Amino acid sequence: MKPSYKNFEQIETELQLLDLERQVAWEELKLLKTEFKEDFRPLNWVEPIIKGASKYGLIMLIKKIFFKR
Template sequence: MNNYKTEEDIELSLKRLNLERQIALEELKSVKGDFKESIQPANWLQSGIKLFSKYGMLMLVKKLIK
């Protein structure tokens, strides 16, 4: 808990808190945008292709070793 001596101290603290709130809101907007982008079907398809290519390479290496 802060001990304020003047109204200016209170106003300064309120301004700081308001700026911190605005920064937090902008960060949330960024996270929301990143989340929306990550759930796009194109990203899922790309992730699936990467997964299948790694699996395919693993199976190829297993067949070469045998």
């Protein structure tokens, strides 16, 4: 459906609005790209693995101390 404009001022206003929407969408894409890069950095993968291993090690140490066979 084509919008009907009564004067050039309405057209210019619509163009400005569309340009602003385009700029906002572009900035959102740039932000997503940055977040995506951060999520896949090797350090972001190593840290949870180390934390999990340390928790597992602590649990094993507690088992050895309290549940000697």
